[in-house]
Amino acid sequence: MTSPDVELVRAVSEAGLRFFGVMSASVSHEIRNKLAVINEKAGLVEDIAVAMRSGRAPDPDRLEMQAQRIVDQIRQANRIVRALNRLAHSTDEADATVDVAELVALVVELYGRKAAMAQMVIEAEAPTGEIEVRTNPFLLANAIGLCLDSAMANAGGSRALRVIAEGDGDGVSIRIRGLEGDVDSGGGPATDRAGLGSLLETLGSDLAVDRESGDLVLSIRNLKPRENGSQP
Amino acid sequence: MKVLLVDDEHELVATLAERLAFRGVDAQWATTGRDAVALASRESFDVAVLDVKMPRISGIQLKKELERIHPEMKFVFVTGHGSEEDFRIGSAEADRYLAKPVDIESLVETLKEVVSS
Numbered sequence: 398m399t400s401p402d403v404e405l406v407r408a409v410s411e412a413g414l415r416f417f418g419v420m421s422a423s424v425s426h427e428i429r430n431k432l433a434v435i436n437e438k439a440g441l442v443e444d445i446a447v448a449m450r451s452g453r454a455p456d457p458d459r460l461e462m463q464a465q466r467i468v469d470q471i472r473q474a475n476r477i478v479r480a481l482n483r484l485a486h487s488t489d490e491a492d493a494t495v496d497v498a499e500l501v502a503l504v505v506e507l508y509g510r511k512a513a514m515a516q517m518v519i520e521a522e523a524p525t526g527e528i529e530v531r532t533n534p535f536l537l538a539n540a541i542g543l544c545l546d547s548a549m550a551n552a553g554g555s556r557a558l559r560v561i562a563e564g565d566g567d568g569v570s571i572r573i574r575g576l577e578g579d580v581d582s583g584g585g586p587a588t589d590r591a592g593l594g595s596l597l598e599t600l601g602s603d604l605a606v607d608r609e610s611g612d613l614v615l616s617i618r619n620l621k622p623r624e625n626g627s628q629p
Numbered sequence: 630m631k632v633l634l635v636d637d638e639h640e641l642v643a644t645l646a647e648r649l650a651f652r653g654v655d656a657q658w659a660t661t662g663r664d665a666v667a668l669a670s671r672e673s674f675d676v677a678v679l680d681v682k683m684p685r686i687s688g689i690q691l692k693k694e695l696e697r698i699h700p701e702m703k704f705v706f707v708t709g710h711g712s713e714e715d716f717r718i719g720s721a722e723a724d725r726y727l728a729k730p731v732d733i734e735s736l737v738e739t740l741k742e743v744v745s746s
Binding site for chain 1: 640645648716729730
């Protein structure tokens with residue numbers, strides 16, 4: 398590998414590790430919150446049982462409601478774990494046919510807490526029909542995440558972003574709608590900016606602002622196998 | 630002892646208040662900083678239990694706002710993050726710092742100690 402290649406691989410690796418770290422921290426925080434609620438709900442059921450033994454009138458409705466809420470929390474925690482598991486498995490193959498709408502929905506779901514903390518709503522718009530591209534799934538997820546960071550920093554007054562995947566010749570486009578003002582397509586902290594640049598170069602992708610719509614548009618071409626058979 | 634619980638997770642804070650009531654603690658709760666300030670403006674509390682990280686306002690900022698209303702109020706911070714940074718800030722800013730999930734008996738003990746200190 399030549400020196401620029403080494404630098405590129407290093408930058409992409411660092412961006413990937415940072416992205417996975419941020420997502421893991423966010424998910425583990427959410428799970429911890431769910432566990433905390435389950436802990437309190439189970440404790441409340443115990444408190445109610447102790448009170449009933451001490452002569453308080455039985456209240457099956459209250460107990461049933463608490464049990465149902467524990468089930469709801471477990472269901473939510475399971476959904477969060479499943480999303481992180483899918484992100485982890487996106488590293489299984491470096492070159493795969495990716496269902497882009499599915500990947501967008503996954504990243505949007507993983508960004509749920511980050512968006513909530515920023516008092517924002519991010520929604521993935523379901524496309525009509527299947528939109529696929531041959532690329533590195535994890536690197537694409539990482540690039541989508543960094544684009545969302547950039548878009549969140551430039552969100553308009555509605556504090557709502559829509560992410561739309563659409564077919565685009567020999568590849569796909571991912572549009573982020575809901576931005577305002579002079580959008581910098583490379584926005585965000587310097588480390589993320591450098592990481593995004595390296596990811597775009599590795600994926601053979603472009604990021605631009607559509608001057609007509611104001612959307613941030615990530616264009617991804619189908620990867621071509623390299624001459625020596627190596628893959629990004 | 631009157632306690633103000635503030636956490637953006639409604640199910641957590643409401644249940645915690647119910648459990649504290651079983652232990653003779655008068656606890657009221659809010660899920661936003663704005664509601665917490667409104668509650669504290671209407672009545673006084675001995676201690677506030679605040680989530681460190683909430684949307685719109687951090688536990689640290691909220692503590693400052695509540696202190697302006699009730700300078701004598703004590704504070705316990707709770708976090709689900711458990712990061713080094715949270716620990717450093719929480720320990721420095723509050724009378725006590727606890728990590729989720731919180732053991733209810735430990736919380737009651739902590740509240741009593743903080744109020745009597």
